[in-house]
Amino acid sequence: MSEIVEKAEHFVSELLENELNPKFLYHNLRHTQRVVKSTKELLNFYKLDAAEDEKLLLSAWFHDTGYTKGVQNHEEASCNIAVNFLKENNYDSKDIEDISANIMATERYHKPENLSQQIIRDADASHFAQKSYWETTDFLKEELELLDIAKYSNKEWRDANIKMFRNEHEFYTDYAKENWEEGKERNLKQLVKEKKTEKEIAKKEALKAKYKSESPDRGIQTLFRVTLKNHLTLSDIADTKANILLSVNAIIISVALSNLIPKLDNPSNAYLIWPTSIFITFSVVSMVLAVLATRPNVTSGQFTKQDVENKKVNLLFFGNFHKMSLGDYEWAIQELVKDNQYIYSSLTKDLYFLGLVLNRKYKILRLTYTIFIIGIVISVIAFAISFHFLGGADRL
Secondary structure (H helix, E strand, O other), X not given: OOHHHHHHHHHHHHHHHHHOOOOOOOOXXXXXXXXXXXXXXXXXXXXXXXXXXXXXXHHHHHOOHHHHHOOOOHHHHHHHHHHHHHHHOOOOXXXXXXXXXXXXXXXXXXXXXXXXXHHHHHHHOHHHHOOOHHHHHHHHHHHHHHOOOOOOOHHHHHHHHHHHHHHHOOOOOHHHHHHOHHHHHHHHHHHHHHHHHHHHHHHHHHHHHHXXXXXXXXXXXXXXXXXXXXHHHHHHHHHHHXXXXXXXXXXXXXXXXXXXXXXXXXXXXHHHHHHHHHHXXXXXXXXXXXXXXXXXXXXXXXXXXXXXXXXXXXXXXXXHOOOOOHHHHHHHHHHHHOOHHHHHHHXXXXXXXXXXXXXXXXXXXHHXXXXXXXXXXXXXXXXXXXXXXXXXXXXX
């Protein structure tokens, strides 16, 4: 590395570190160093003379120093900074003109006029082909926003990058076309893939929204779901209550059969006959009613195609189809799902008849508990009277 290039590196590094606005997240020293590295890669391939290599490296170091003066016309500002530095170091005036021309060649829409300008332009855009492209493009997007130049959404920024890759940017040197174009295409494909993925997601969301708008109201679905769940819960509660009554009365009858009835053979215990009879009678009646409350009804288990076509049968209740063949039932279900009204009509019938069953269960259970309570009270009174009056008289 020549002495003037070393001085330029030191000068530019200090300048960008100390005087560049920290909002420049992309156009900073790291970017300049990356451009210098890419310039060296190109120079190693083209084997230009030492003087041309030196001018290109100086161009690379100074090409973005103008950002220390602001965003507007930063290429001209970079040229001025480079000219002042090179004049102070007694650099050849013709070479200074060449370096300024190279720096101006980095302007966005400039068309390079010679190999040197092609090299500096390709080096400046080398990140398009690198794996670090995704990091650098995010920095550039954030930089533009921080500097109040432009604010892009993620979609807008991706579209702008795709447009840049396809319509605006091109590599000029043969080396870049051969070695960097593949990386650029890989990054472009990833951008396009992300765009397609977003479109597919948007399409799915649109279909989902359309389905929601065309499907029955979710409030109706929730109504049927919650009501059916409540009905089934109440049915479970009724069955549990009936089982409790069955168990209690079974225990009462077992105790009575094992302890009271054998004592009735003794004439001295004759006063226990009526209280025991009342006690057992009420227990038996309670057990019978508890069984009736939980006893299932017998249904036909069959329906005709005409019933389905006329929407008269509830296909959701097993009692209506348990005797049907699988093929007939599959046909009936296919007919059911074709018609939303039929579906909700079936759910309504299911709710209604389940409600009738619950009404019957709870009426019988209420009667059962009432009889059980009355039986217990009367039995206790009967035993008390028998013990007090008849039992006492027998003892006298």
